Amino acid sequence: MKNLYIALSFGLISTSLIAQNKDTKTADKLFNRYEYVSAAKEYQKLVDNGKGDGYVYKQLADTYYNMFNTSEAATWYAKATETNQDAETYFRYAQMLKANGKYEEANKQMAKFAAMSPNDNRAKAFKENPNYVPKLVEKTARFTAKSLEVSSDKSDFGPVLYDNELYFTSARNGARRNYGWNEEPYLDVYKSTMGDSGTFSEATTVTSLNSKFHDGPVTISTDGTTMFFSSDSFREKLFEKDKANNLKLGKNNLYKATKSGDAWGNITSLPFNSKEYSTSNPSLSRDGKTLYFSSDMPGTLGGVDVWKVAVNSDGSYGTPENLGSKVNTEGNESFPFINDDNKTLYFASSGRQGLGGLDIYSIDLSNSSEAQNMGKPLNTEKDDFGFSFNKAKNIGFFASNRNGNDDIFAATPICAVDLLTVVTNAKTGEILADAKVSILDDKNNVISSQQSNAKGEVSYKVECDKAYTIQAEKIGFESNSFPVAKSKGPEAKIDAKLQPIDVIVTPEAIVLNPIYFELDKSNITAQGAFELDKLVQVMNNKKDLVIFAKSHTDKRGDDNYNISLSERRAKSTVQYIISKGIDASRISGKGFGETELKVQCEPCTEAEHSQNRRSEFLIVK
The missing domain is CATH 1.25.40.10 (Tetratricopeptide repeat domain)
Structure with a gap:
């Protein structure tokens, strides 16, 4: 419909x-x-x-x-x-x-x-x-979508919530004659009351608005006393005659009504209506100064465009303005809704790149940003249109024929936090671009990894009330982790300050923190890798440096076994360095078993044994 x-x-x-x-x-x-x-x-x-x-x-x-x-x-x-x-x-x-x-x-x-x-x-x-x-x-979903029980087996669309009253347009009135377009009854304006639990009462017709022709959708002023709504121009006996087809051709027009008691009256046609073109689907800004609507009036870029007109304090109107190519295309743009901030516009389009049929888009009219497709689940392969949002209730509504008929859906925002990480040098405050920034969930699973931009920034959108961890690393700096506390958003910031790697280089050796191995094992541990990365950094900076790695064991086990174990450890160390891009001719190693104990002890404590299981890095050249 x-x-x-x-x-x-x-x-x-x-x-x-x-x-x-x-x-x-x-x-x-x-x-x-x-x-x-x-x-x-x-x-x-x-x-x-x-x-x-x-x-x-x-x-x-x-x-x-x-x-x-x-x-x-x-x-x-x-x-x-x-x-x-x-x-x-x-x-x-x-x-x-x-x-x-x-x-x-x-x-x-x-x-x-x-x-x-x-x-x-x-x-x-x-x-x-x-x-x-x-x-x-x-695209990350911004809303959940739920079909509402207020829908009927006929077309229902144009939902908008004011206070606790949901107004919408429906063809459910079976008592009236059908319209030949699709053999459904003419459209009327209905309303339903939203309860505290989010349920809706049985819909009733807004009798004081409805005519025997098509009526709706509507928009209501902040104070609840003024309404703008769509209706057939037949209401004002404004139409053209098609004698060949014995047909009277009307248009949709915009009308204004004021509230008196519980009824709407004093209905007047807006001055820019015409029998030459249509005006429909109004949305009034919360400050009451601008009325957005759809029209095919002269100046339209496509079939139907979104327009706006100034609503003056004296009751007069400005000249309608086309919103231009930021919103409109050669296709059809309709069902505008201006958000409470008076800058975010939602609209439906069939002329933009969407999932199929009409899709719902949003655009910030205050800047030069592009219109954004709202993605699933608001949009589907079918027609999705007529989105509105009530900030006080934190809930939106829209219509869709995804189930075979135009039905009304509730759109509940998914709580999300825009998490910004800025990576800097902890000593100088310098911005660090091209740092690897990973985000981990509360189970330490890596969700995603990105490189920081020229401003040292990486952005992630995360769920509310969940803890996360940011890990940041960059060559020449010590990697570090930064906890992200649970938040309800909408924004959070992590200052990821990385300490530059300071390595002591003497004429004889590269002095690192001890690289320890687990008992009876030769694999490189995470702690060992962190220290060996410092050696790689030094060798990258000093291209003529040649290193000899000495690997040692503790005194447990027999001599031959310890020599063999230390050889494996030396080989693991050398292989790790080569894997980081250092030429094999610049690094060699040998195992010394327990022949060069750092701590002479008898008996030895676990701490003393650990000190003896070590690697050393001598400068050969």
Whole structure:
């Protein structure tokens, strides 16, 4: 049903007259009257009777496209593109394929669209980043999504919460006549009360707003006394006559209402409404100074764009302004919602790189940032649109037809912390770029590793109320770990100060902290590796340095065994140094067993034995 607001209401439905003939007359008339259910049946009859051609296939595809029957639309676009078609047909075909999760095939159709319309921004975006879907799917989720029981078996969309009242638009009123677009009843404005537990009461119609035509969605001022809402221009007897099809063509228009008691009254049409174009889907800023809306008025970049207009204190209005290419494309942008901060705008788009159908995007209007796809689970391969957010309740709402029908969903923010780590020299305060920064969970599992940027920074987004550890390391500095305390965010900072490695170099030896081995073992330990990295640093700085490594054991065990064990330890030491990029000609080693004890003892304590299990590094050259 939201396609009604994105196509019918904005005059987007068009059809080529080139291939129309007496056979298609009945179907075409139904199509032009927006009675798509009946039109589809008539076009199908033509196909069944062997009278299908490129025109009929495209009309049938467009019919299903307008009802968002993605499977049937894709089937008939495939048939239509067997003959010559315009570029937009290939774009719509790609959209329907994406809506069915067929991204590889969708890319093929987008490539054809891009070749036919190379200057279209949608084509340019595709050519710059054709395989964007995996990145969208892998984006960190910002919300959870839950279907609400307030939804019906008809279309429900445009949810927005004011105080505890959830207003939305619905076609659930079965008592009224159906609209031929999709054989659903006309739209009305409804509301439901949100309880303390987050449940919703049975929805009731907002009788004082609704007409016998389409009504909604709505937006309400902060003080709760003023409402702007969408309604058919028939409310003001504003329409054009299509004599050929015996049809009155109305538009969506914006209206203002004020509250009197529990009812809305004093309904007036906004001065920039017109029978030439539509205005719909309003969202009023919290300061009441700006009204955002959708329209296809002159100056629109695509089919439907997001606009804004100043709401003056004297009740007058400024001149509507298009939000430009930061928001709008050659496709359709609609369902704007301006957040409480008066700078974050949420909107739906079918012209940007999304997962399929309409996707929800956000953009910071206060700077030059790009619009961001909100990712899963808000967006799916189907239509996802009409996002709003109530800061006081910390909950958002949106509509989606992911379950086969436009339903209302709650969007609960996932608590997250933006964790910034800055790596510096602990002695000088100098920024350390290209340091390796890893983040570990509370089980010491490495979650991710990055290199610090030119500012010494690495950013991670982590969960609230969980402890983490940052590990930072850089050649020439001592590695270190930094605990990250549990936090509710939204931000946290770790100053990772690394001590520069200071190694004593005498004329005879490289003096490191003792490198100890475990009893009866020759493998390099973590402590040993840390010390040997210091030796590697010195040898990298002094390219002519040649080292002889001596390995020793304690006095336990017989002499021959200790000689053999120390040889293995010497070899392990040498191999570690070579593995770090030092040429083998610059490092050699030998085991001395227990022949050169550092501590003469009888009996020896464990500490004394440990001191005797050591390596030494003599300068040969």
